[in-house]
Amino acid sequence: MTAILDLTPQAATTALAEWLAARGEAAYRVTQLVPRLWERPVRLWADATELPKALREALDAEWPLGVMTEETRQASSDGTVKYLWRLPDGEAVESVLIPEGSRRTLCISSQAGCPLRCAFCATGTMGLLRNLAPWEIAGQVRELLLAPEPVKPTNVVFMGMGEPLLNWEAVSTALTLLNAPDALGIGARHITVSTVGIVPALAQLAKRPEQFRLAISLHAATSETRRGIMPVDRKYPLADVMKAIAAFQRRVTFEYVMIAGTNDRDEDLVALAALAKKAGALVNLLPLHPGGAIPLEPSSRHRMAVFLDRLKGYGVEAVLRRSRGLDIAAACGQLRIARPGPGEEVAPQAHRDVHEAPRVRHRPRRPHP
Numbered sequence: 001m002t003a004i005l006d007l008t009p010q011a012a013t014t015a016l017a018e019w020l021a022a023r024g025e026a027a028y029r030v031t032q033l034v035p036r037l038w039e040r041p042v043r044l045w046a047d048a049t050e051l052p053k054a055l056r057e058a059l060d061a062e063w064p065l066g067v068m069t070e071e072t073r074q075a076s077s078d079g080t081v082k083y084l085w086r087l088p089d090g091e092a093v094e095s096v097l098i099p100e101g102s103r104r105t106l107c108i109s110s111q112a113g114c115p116l117r118c119a120f121c122a123t124g125t126m127g128l129l130r131n132l133a134p135w136e137i138a139g140q141v142r143e144l145l146l147a148p149e150p151v152k153p154t155n156v157v158f159m160g161m162g163e164p165l166l167n168w169e170a171v172s173t174a175l176t177l178l179n180a181p182d183a184l185g186i187g188a189r190h191i192t193v194s195t196v197g198i199v200p201a202l203a204q205l206a207k208r209p210e211q212f213r214l215a216i217s218l219h220a221a222t223s224e225t226r227r228g229i230m231p232v233d234r235k236y237p238l239a240d241v242m243k244a245i246a247a248f249q250r251r252v253t254f255e256y257v258m259i260a261g262t263n264d265r266d267e268d269l270v271a272l273a274a275l276a277k278k279a280g281a282l283v284n285l286l287p288l289h290p291g292g293a294i295p296l297e298p299s300s301r302h303r304m305a306v307f308l309d310r311l312k313g314y315g316v317e318a319v320l321r322r323s324r325g326l327d328i329a330a331a332c333g334q335l336r337i338a339r340p341g342p343g344e345e346v347a348p349q350a351h352r353d354v355h356e357a358p359r360v361r362h363r364p365r366r367p368h369p
């Protein structure tokens with residue numbers, strides 16, 4: 001049987017209505033059940049005490065709710081909180097909650113591990129363990145609502161573990177669960193999909209009518225440089241990614257983690273300015289998170305400041321982000337790597353990042369890097 005939390009609210013309503021009818025239950029019960037999935041979630045149906053006990057027991061037996069367990073929580077001195085969730089099959093994924101003012105941005109994972117092996121990313125060192133199901137993706141928000149001190153994220157970014165567009169079917173359903181008023185109800189403009197640019201799935205995302213935001217993990221403005229740090233460019237070259245994002249009727253953000261001597265040279269600056277102007281993109285410059293891949297060095301503060309000024313001089317809107325959660329290894333993948341499952345190898349510490357956006361609405365950042 002399909003997991004009830006893997007269904008959109010509409011599909012769940014249909015499935016539960018049919019099930020209630022088959023049991024001879026009153027039809028109105030469905031209006032009590034569906035809000036308990038996402039709007040006012042319960043960990044177990046047994047906790048929905050407004051329902052008769054027999055019905056709760058039948059629901060827990062036939063429509064069990066997915067459960068992920070908070071295995072680790074680390075709070076940074078800057079307010080960032082990082083969670084490691086243990087999934088029912090023993091895999092683990094991370095989320096990072098980044099508060100700033102009235103905004104609470106949750107950075108969520110879409111895969112356990114990732115097959116793309118970007119040079120600056122801790123998650124990429126794991127390889128792909130498996131795709132997450134829709135409930136495991138949107139469920140990272142749900143778990144915060146179920147916490148003893150509930151937290152409702154105002155913004156969600158797909159910048160945790162995994163490449164979301166390599167898990168498009170599940171991510172598409174999760175986007176509905178995050179956004180639908182009768183599910184988690186987070187505005188589409190407050191939900192950002194961050195991708196390296198998986199071209200076929202970009203076309204699918206562009207067809208969604210909601211105004212989900214798109215961030216491209218660019219990190220280099222030519223294929224030649226990009227291939228050195230992001231092997232995916234061989235399959236989906238930068239030029240094809242740029243063509244695909246032209247189909248979006250909304251502004252795109254370029255994420256650009258600054259790596260000394262690799263992508264912060266003058267020629268990189270000129271190429272990035274040209275690309276950003278052509279795409280009308282906002283550029284987020286990101287410091288390379290400490291603890292990154294050993295051969296990579298962060299650009300100096302001075303170089304980042306010069307890079308930013310010169311980008312602006314070219315007429316590009318650009319922002320230099322600051323790192324968050326430095327004291328808790330908030331680069332995505334770092335916590336998961338630090339705590340492997342039973343019998344697993346410990347992958348080398350590489351790098352993944354979570355940053356914070358002072359001016360743009362949704363916004364942490366790993367160099368999805």
Ligand code: SF4
Binds near residue numbers: 123124367368
């Ligand atoms: S940066 Fe993103 S796409 Fe690259 S390896 Fe890490 S998770 Fe995968």
